[in-house]
Amino acid sequence: MFKTLYELLAGTNADPIYGTDVYPAVGLFTLLFALIFALVFYLALGRWKPVWDKLIHWVITLIVLVAVAFYFALSQSKGATGEDADAFMYKFALVNALFASIYFIIFSILMKRASIFARRTPF
Amino acid sequence: MTRNIYVFGIGGTGARVIRSLTMLLASGVMLPETNKIIPVIIDVDAKNADTTRSLKALEAYKLIRDRGYGSREEIKDGFFHANLSTLSSVKPLNDTTEKVDDSFQLQFENLETSFIKYIDPKEELAGDINMDFLEALYDNTPSGHSNFGHTELNLRLDLGFKGNPNIGCVVFNNLASTKEFKFVLKSIGENDRIFIISSIFGGTGSSGFPQLIRLLQEDERIRANFFGAVTVMPYFNVTDDKKSAINSDRFNSKTEAALTYYSKYLKGKINCFYQLWDTPLKQYENKEGGAEQQNNAHLIEMIGATAIIDFANKPDGAFKPKEKTEYFDFGIQHEDQVIDTRHFFDDTRKNIMVPLTLFTYAMKIYLEKIPAFKGEAFYKELNLGDKILSDPFYQSLTAFFNKHYKPWLAEMTDNERKFQPFNINSDLNSLVREKQIEVKKVLGVVTNGGITDSLLKEKLGKIEDELKKKIPDNEKEKRFLKLLNEISLECFKKLEDLPSKKDW
Numbered sequence: 001m002f003k004t005l006y007e008l009l010a011g012t013n014a015d016p017i018y019g020t021d022v023y024p025a026v027g028l029f030t031l032l033f034a035l036i037f038a039l040v041f042y043l044a045l046g047r048w049k050p051v052w053d054k055l056i057h058w059v060i061t062l063i064v065l066v067a068v069a070f071y072f073a074l075s076q077s078k079g080a081t082g083e084d085a086d087a088f089m090y091k092f093a094l095v096n097a098l099f100a101s102i103y104f105i106i107f108s109i110l111m112k113r114a115s116i117f118a119r120r121t122p123f
Numbered sequence: 124m125t126r127n128i129y130v131f132g133i134g135g136t137g138a139r140v141i142r143s144l145t146m147l148l149a150s151g152v153m154l155p156e157t158n159k160i161i162p163v164i165i166d167v168d169a170k171n172a173d174t175t176r177s178l179k180a181l182e183a184y185k186l187i188r189d190r191g192y193g194s195r196e197e198i199k200d201g202f203f204h205a206n207l208s209t210l211s212s213v214k215p216l217n218d219t220t221e222k223v224d225d226s227f228q229l230q231f232e233n234l235e236t237s238f239i240k241y242i243d244p245k246e247e248l249a250g251d252i253n254m255d256f257l258e259a260l261y262d263n264t265p266s267g268h269s270n271f272g273h274t275e276l277n278l279r280l281d282l283g284f285k286g287n288p289n290i291g292c293v294v295f296n297n298l299a300s301t302k303e304f305k306f307v308l309k310s311i312g313e314n315d316r317i318f319i320i321s322s323i324f325g326g327t328g329s330s331g332f333p334q335l336i337r338l339l340q341e342d343e344r345i346r347a348n349f350f351g352a353v354t355v356m357p358y359f360n361v362t363d364d365k366k367s368a369i370n371s372d373r374f375n376s377k378t379e380a381a382l383t384y385y386s387k388y389l390k391g392k393i394n395c396f397y398q399l400w401d402t403p404l405k406q407y408e409n410k411e412g413g414a415e416q417q418n419n420a421h422l423i424e425m426i427g428a429t430a431i432i433d434f435a436n437k438p439d440g441a442f443k444p445k446e447k448t449e450y451f452d453f454g455i456q457h458e459d460q461v462i463d464t465r466h467f468f469d470d471t472r473k474n475i476m477v478p479l480t481l482f483t484y485a486m487k488i489y490l491e492k493i494p495a496f497k498g499e500a501f502y503k504e505l506n507l508g509d510k511i512l513s514d515p516f517y518q519s520l521t522a523f524f525n526k527h528y529k530p531w532l533a534e535m536t537d538n539e540r541k542f543q544p545f546n547i548n549s550d551l552n553s554l555v556r557e558k559q560i561e562v563k564k565v566l567g568v569v570t571n572g573g574i575t576d577s578l579l580k581e582k583l584g585k586i587e588d589e590l591k592k593k594i595p596d597n598e599k600e601k602r603f604l605k606l607l608n609e610i611s612l613e614c615f616k617k618l619e620d621l622p623s624k625k626d627w
Contacts, residue, residue, distance in 0.1 A: 050580045054498055116588045117580075119500040 002027025010095045013088055015081060022080045022092075026073045030100050033072070037065045038107035046115035053117035062104055069093075069100030125158040126314040127213065128435045129307070131335060132164045134327030135173045136355050136427075137320040139420065141227075142177040143428035145184050146531050148205040149523065150482035151608065152475060155199060157435050159208045163307065164228045165331060167294060173418060174228070180527040181207065181227045183519045190516040191600045201608045202482060215309035229303045231294065238290050239263075239276040261289070291330025298331075299338045308342050317345070318431050319352040324374040328354075329381045336392050349442050350393045351434035354385075356400035358423045374403075394442045397430035397451045399423050401540065419534035422462055422542035426453045429475055456624055461541040463556045464621045472621055476544060480555060480621060483532070483545050484611035486524045487554065492579055499580055501587035501606070505599050516600045550574075551614060558622040574614050582613045 003023045041061050045052040052061075073096035077089040112119055132141040141162045148160065162181060166174045188203045198204045211225045224230075236244075239257070248254040257263075261275040275287055298304050311317065319335055321328030332354065340346045357374040389396075401423050430451065443449050455466040464476045494511070496502050511517045535542040546553050551574040552560040560573035572578070586609045587602070594602040 050499060050577070050584055053500070115500075116584045117500050119588075120503040121500075 005099065006092060006095055009098070010088070010092045013092075017080050018077075018092075022076055026076050026092075026096055027099075029072060030069050030096055031103055033068055034065060034100050034103035034107055037061055038104055038111050042108070042111040042115040042118050046112075046118035046121075050117040053115070053121055055122050058108070058118070058122045062101055065100050065104055066097040070097040072096070125156055126316060127159045127161055127312065128154075128157055128431070129311060129315060129317045130160060130162045130431055131317070131319045132162060132166075132177075133319065133321040133331040133335065134166055135168070135171055135418070136322035136328055136424070138164050138166055138171065138174040138177040139418065139424045140320045140353065140355070140427040140431075142173075142180055142527075142531065143420065143425040144431055145177070145180045145207070146482075146528055147425070147428050147432065147475065147478070148207055149184055149187075149203055149528065150478040151200060151202045151204055152432055152478045153200065154205050154432065154435050156438075157205070159206045159213065160435070161208050161210060161213060162227050163210060163303075165298075165335070166228070166327060167231050167291075168327070176527075178227055180523070183523045183527060185209070186519045187516060187523060187604075190519075191604045202485060202604050210303060210306060210310065213310040215306060223303050223306045229298075229301065229307075231298070232301065235279075237277050237279055238293075241294065289330070291327050292334055295331045295334035295338075298334065299341075304338070308339070308345065311339075311345050311348065313344070313348065316349045316351065316435065318434050319350075320355075320427060320431075321352070322355045323381045324357045324378045329377065333385065333388055336389060340392060349395075349434075349437075349439075350445065351395040351397070351430070352393050353397040353399060353427045353430040355423060355427055356398065357403050358399070358401040358421060389448075391446045391448070393448050394445055395434055395437070395449050395451065397427070397434075397453075399427055399430075399453060419538045420531045421538045422535055422540060425535065425542065429453070429471065432474070457627070460539070461543055463542075463544045465557060465623055465626055469623075472623065476621055477615070479544065480618075481608065481611040481615060482528070483547065483554060484551065484614040485607040486528055487547075487551055488579065488610055488614075489520065489607060490524055490529075492576065493583075495576075496580060496583070499584060501583045504587055504591065505603055505606075507603075552617075555618055555621065557626055558618060558620075560617050574617050578613075578617075579610065583610055586610060586613075 003019050005027065006018075006023050041052065041058065070093045073093040074085060074089055077092055078085055108122065112121065115121075130141065130144065132138050141164060144160075144162065148154075154160070164174055164177060168174065184203060184207050188205075188207060191203055192198045198206075209225050209227055210229075211223050238261070240246075242248075242257065243254075248257070257276065263276040264274040275290060278287065278290060317339060319332055321332035323329045323332075332352065336350065336352075339350075356378050430453075433451070454468075455462060456468060457466050459466060464472055464480075467476060493502070493507070497508060502508065507517075511521075529547060532545060532547055536547075544556055546556055552562065561571075562569060562573050563571040583606065586606055590602050590605055590609075594605065
């Protein structure tokens with residue numbers, strides 16, 4: 001599933017290790033990162049105290065997640081291929097960051113109702 | 124078995140005690156066995172500012188209650204829970220077609236004239252022996268005299284009786300012919316209770332009270348109902364003004380005369396008779412009535428309102444027969460010029476002062492804190508951004524706090540003797556007089572800030588989250604009233620308890 005998603009936006013890479021190792025691992029962990037970020041934002045902090053629940057906090061959380069997803073995809077690509085970063089790796093990292101933000105937005109929509117203080121964040 | 128309580132407030136003092144009652148009921152003072160409270164203000168002085176102010180407070184209360192809880196009667200706790208209703212909301216027992224104005228005031232007719240023209244509208248008594256009799260009974264300084272307008276026969280009745288019960292009793296005799304009074308008689312059920320508030324040192328209250336008892340008990344069906352009354356003896360003076368018909372030097376003699384009359388003619392007619400007085404310390408400006416008569420709220424009036432609560436909550440079995448009228452006074456624990464919560468006995472602290480404290484927390488939070496919490500989820504969930512300035516419920520709530528409750532507290536603080544249980548201009552940690560919520564620090568770092576903005580935001584969010592599960596979105600006003608009630612309880616937890624005698 002992840003292979004299809006990444007190839008749809010980043011294009012195909014001749015190196016088969018992307019399809020067998022990089023895409024599934026990066027895709028799964030990016031999804032988990034987005035889930036954890038949303039759980040912490042909406043359920044852990046969002047039900048504890050009104051300390052990290054406003055739109056600005058949500059945007060900062062999203063930016064951190066995007067950065068993590070970008071760095072994670074880049075480092076996994078470099079590690080799996082054993083090569084220095086190239087144009088495809090940056091493209092893949094960008095696409096992964098985009099998917100991370102999409103996952104986070106979807107989790108936000110699903111989880112915000114369960115929150116107390118972030119129930120109306122981001123909208 | 125639930126019952127309605129009819130509360131008749133006669134004259135300026137009656138209206139002021141009803142104003143205090145409105146505040147106590149708004150604060151959520153409990154009336155577990157009462158279905159409706161029906162205040163009826165009886166004042167011939169149609170423009171009296173005290174009456175107008177009380178009516179406005181009652182109307183604001185009613186709107187808040189109607190929007191918050193609808194016509195439901197099962198609401199038995201929380202702010203504005205008591206079903207304060209107008210006479211027109213009660214269905215007469217034997218006549219369903221008759222209607223009266225949706226008002227808390229009982230109107231007299233044909234009072235826009237002088238006393239003599241009221242008695243003799245067609246001027247048929249000139250030269251008659253009855254006119255001689257009237258002139259013997261009432262002061263009738265001839266026209267042209269500087270004091271002509273203030274003499275008894277020439278007093279304008281729509282400005283009140285100006286301390287003349289001998290005029291009031293004649294006018295009150297005609298109360299029975301008013302449409303509203305007939306409606307009252309038809310509306311009172313066999314379990315309903317009747318309470319009458321009056322002052323004894325003026326004109327309207329002292330004459331209206333015995334007349335009203337007599338008129339009500341002329342109806343045999345009502346005679347067996349429980350009757351209670353509070354009569355307020357002198358607790359203020361007015362400045363000397365030779366042009367005024369009101370002279371406070373006569374307050375005591377009038378009180379004595381009225382008490383003598385009551386002891387003779389009210390014997391066996393009242394179950395519970397509450398009597399209030401205080402050494403007059405305050406001298407009000409001498410205003411005969413009308414829009415200029417606006418006396419500051421006084422502790423005595425609030426205590427008068429507690430008498431109504433006491434009467435309403437008495438179990439049926441606790442009443443003695445009317446032949447053995449019970450008399451009640453109200454005492455404080457410690458003589459003082461500034462009264463606060465510590466001066467009251469435990470029952471008053473628990474039943475009256477705790478609700479008032481909660482309501483005062485709610486007022487401060489509603490007026491000063493909530494508008495600053497626009498970004499919070501609870502604020503958005505309740506649509507307060509759209510509603511707080513434009514919706515009639517929130518407008519009335521704001522007006523009730525700003526124009527009625529807060530001034531009522533401030534006026535009692537300014538009066539003598541002062542009643543100052545709260546420091547209404549201080550922060551929430553210092554709100555209750557003589558009971559500061561301590562801010563705890565360790566090495567200069569606050570470890571417990573008492574009632575802080577962050578605590579309020581947290582609690583408001585969590586309470587709203589819980590309330591949302593129980594009260595649906597189409598009852599957001601009710602949810603908001605509950606929210607205010609519960610956040611004030613959280614503040615009270617920080618306070619732990621009201622100050623008491625041991626805190627001296």
